[in-house]
Amino acid sequence: MVSLLDIIGPVMVGPSSSHTAGACRLGLLARCLVGGTPQSARIELHGSFARTGEGHGTDKAIAGGLMGFRPDDERLRVALDIMDREGLDFIFEKTTLGEDNDVHPNTVRITVTRDDRTAVMQGSSLGAGRVLVTQIDGYPVEVTGNLNTIVLVAEDVKGSVARIATLLADAALNIATLRLSRKQRGGDAFMVIELDEQPGEGVRDTIRALPWVRWAFRLDKVGAA
Numbered sequence: 552m553v554s555l556l557d558i559i560g561p562v563m564v565g566p567s568s569s570h571t572a573g574a575c576r577l578g579l580l581a582r583c584l585v586g587g588t589p590q591s592a593r594i595e596l597h598g599s600f601a602r603t604g605e606g607h608g609t610d611k612a613i614a615g616g617l618m619g620f621r622p623d624d625e626r627l628r629v630a631l632d633i634m635d636r637e638g639l640d641f642i643f644e645k646t647t648l649g650e651d652n653d654v655h656p657n658t659v660r661i662t663v664t665r666d667d668r669t670a671v672m673q674g675s676s677l678g679a680g681r682v683l684v685t686q687i688d689g690y691p692v693e694v695t696g697n698l699n700t701i702v703l704v705a706e707d708v709k710g711s712v713a714r715i716a717t718l719l720a721d722a723a724l725n726i727a728t729l730r731l732s733r734k735q736r737g738g739d740a741f742m743v744i745e746l747d748e749q750p751g752e753g754v755r756d757t758i759r760a761l762p763w764v765r766w767a768f769r770l771d772k773v774g775a776a
Contacts, residue, residue, distance in 0.1 A: 571612040573657065573676025574600070576773045578616020580684055580696055581661040583770045584670035588618050589663035591640040598656030600676075601645035610643050613659065617641065622680060648673065650706065655683075668766075681774070690732050690741035697774030698727055698745040703758060703767035707733050707740040711763060719746070723753050739765065 582588055594613055596604050604610060607626070618639070626633060634641055648654045655675035661669045674684035674694075684694035687702060694700055705711055712731065719726060723745035725747040733740040750769060758767045 554692070571608050571627070572622040573678070573682050574604070574609045574612035574659070575616040575620065575622045575686070576680065576682045576696055577659060577661065577672075577674045577676065578613040579619070579621070579773045580674065580682070580694065581663050581670070581672045582617050582619060584672060584687065584702070584768050585665035585668045587665060588639070588767060589665045591664045592617055592642070594641060594643045595646040595660040595662075596643065597646055597648040597650070597654060597658040597660070598641050598651070600657050600659055601721055610742065611632075613661070614639075615721035617661075617663065635697050640687040647715055661684075679714065687741070687743075690734075692732070692741070693730065693741050694743060694745075695774060696770065696772065698747070699769060699772045700770040701742075701744045701746065701750060701755065702770060703742050703744075704739050704765045705742065705761070706765070708763050709760045712742070712760070715742070715744070715758060717752070718757060719744070719750070722750065724748050724750055724754065733736040 561772055571747065580732065596609065600609055611630040614634050615624065615627040618630065620626050621730070646660070648658055648660060657676040658673065660671065660673040662669065669756060671688055673686040674682055676682055682696055684692055684696070686692060688704070712729070716726060726744060727747050728745040730743045731740055749771070755767055755769045758764055
């Protein structure tokens with residue numbers, strides 16, 4: 552069923568929901584992986600993003616998202632000027648991230664660094680402001696930004712999923728989806744947990760304090776809905 556949002560698009564600054572609203576939301580998600588505005592970022596634009604993104608303001612939208620601006624923030628129009636004024640090192644490049652049949656044309660890979668934390672995120676803008684993150688630090692994921700999300704990397708130990716689920720339940724947080732992936736048995740496991748409610752920083756910090764958790768970050772809801 553086609554929704555009203557699909558027809559008229561989201562409230563936003565800029566000419567294209569795919570090239571501006573969706574691109575901004577991808578920037579917002581990427582900044583969460585380092586806990587705030589990155590000091591530096593490498594932004595690799597693929598397909599239509601690479602061909603027409605500059606004219607449609609994709610570069611401004613992603614930069615604005617990385618700085619915490621929402622899709623309807625008037626500052627998106629001058630995001631690159633603000634970036635320069637703040638001394639942020641955001642580099643834009645055109646690239647090919649795969650075959651057209653395998654990678655959505657509006658796809659970007661963003662490498663962000665803040666202090667001692669670096670993260671790599673790949674995601675696509677699907678239209679009407681909707682996005683899908685498909686990779687984080689090389690792990691395959693499916694993150695839409697429509698729900699509050701916790702992402703974490705932990706040692707692949709028995710009972711880890713149950714321990715985290717119990718911790719979230721104790722905090723009165725309901726799990727909507729939970730996806731777990733690993734590259735090999737006994738290695739690191741990557742967990743994506745979507746929640747109906749917004750977790751507080753204390754929940755994230757409690758998860759981080761678990762001895763087998765390497766890192767954990769909260770992705771705030773940025774969805775088009």
